[in-house]
Amino acid sequence: MNARIQNHTRNVLLICMGSFIFAFGMNYFIIPNQLSEGGIAGLTIVAYYLFKFPPWIVTLVLNIPIFIMGYRMLDKRTMVYTVIGTLASSCFLFLTHGWGEAIPDDPLLASLYSGIFVGGGLGIVLRAGGTTGSSTILARLCQKYWGWTIANAILFFDIVVILGSYFVIRSLTGESCRSLRRSSRK
Numbered sequence: 305m306n307a308r309i310q311n312h313t314r315n316v317l318l319i320c321m322g323s324f325i326f327a328f329g330m331n332y333f334i335i336p337n338q339l340s341e342g343g344i345a346g347l348t349i350v351a352y353y354l355f356k357f358p359p360w361i362v363t364l365v366l367n368i369p370i371f372i373m374g375y376r377m378l379d380k381r382t383m384v385y386t387v388i389g390t391l392a393s394s395c396f397l398f399l400t401h402g403w404g405e406a407i408p409d410d411p412l413l414a415s416l417y418s419g420i421f422v423g424g425g426l427g428i429v430l431r432a433g434g435t436t437g438s439s440t441i442l443a444r445l446c447q448k449y450w451g452w453t454i455a456n457a458i459l460f461f462d463i464v465v466i467l468g469s470y471f472v473i474r475s476l477t478g479e480s481c482r483s484l485r486r487s488s489r490k
Contacts, residue, residue: 315432319385320392322428326436327396329421330359332403337414338476340469341422342462344370344438350469353476360397363390367437374441377448385434386441393436430454439465 330345338353340346348362367390375383429436435444443457452460 315385315434316388318432319389319429319434322425322430322432323389323392323436324396324400324425325428326422326425327393328400328403329418329425330397331400333414333418333421335359337411337418338473339411339415339418340466340473341418342439342458342465345422345436346462346465346469350472353472358398358401360394360401363394363397363437370437370441374445377445378441382433382435382444385432386437389429389434390437 330341330349333339334341335349335352339349341349344363344366345359347366348359351357351362352359371383371387371390374386378386426436426440430440435441439458439461440454442461443452443454446452446457447454
């Protein structure tokens with residue numbers, strides 16, 4: 305096997321491994337503990353909290369327009385790796401759904417572990433030249449056309465989504481607390 309095929313195979317395996325770690329962190333730490341995430345993953349979580357839409361389906365649907373934009377503007381290898389990363393993370397979101405809740409009573413510790421798993425998984429995918437879709441594609445476009453660093457672009461998109469999801473989660477948990485108070489008065 306020549307070096308180019310070996311490198312490509314290694315990158316695909318790393319993208320799949322990183323996507324698994326990412327999906328595990330989402331399903332095991334973030335979703336059960338009503339935490340949030342940035343990018344399309346954050347929008348996926350909001351859709352899950354509000355409507356109980358399966359995260360793996362929402363991930364695929366929301367990434368389609370971004371794929372189209374990225375296909376026209378990014379190089380072929382990046383897009384192939386991105387499609388692999390997005391399909392792998394969606395598949396692993398489906399497969400790891402319902403594995404349980406790791407730390408149900410400690411949101412701070414759950415946040416720490418979710419950062420390790422989700423961030424570590426995404427880091428492996430990025431290191432292999434791919435993305436899990438979403439804001440990472442937009443970040444690569446910002447890097448290519450406006451000179452932003454990928455880290456700053458991802459931070460920008462993540463802040464926007466996390467601020468929005470904060471209000472959704474707050475309204476859901478606040479509503480839960482109000483209904484608990486009402487039921488305890490009866």
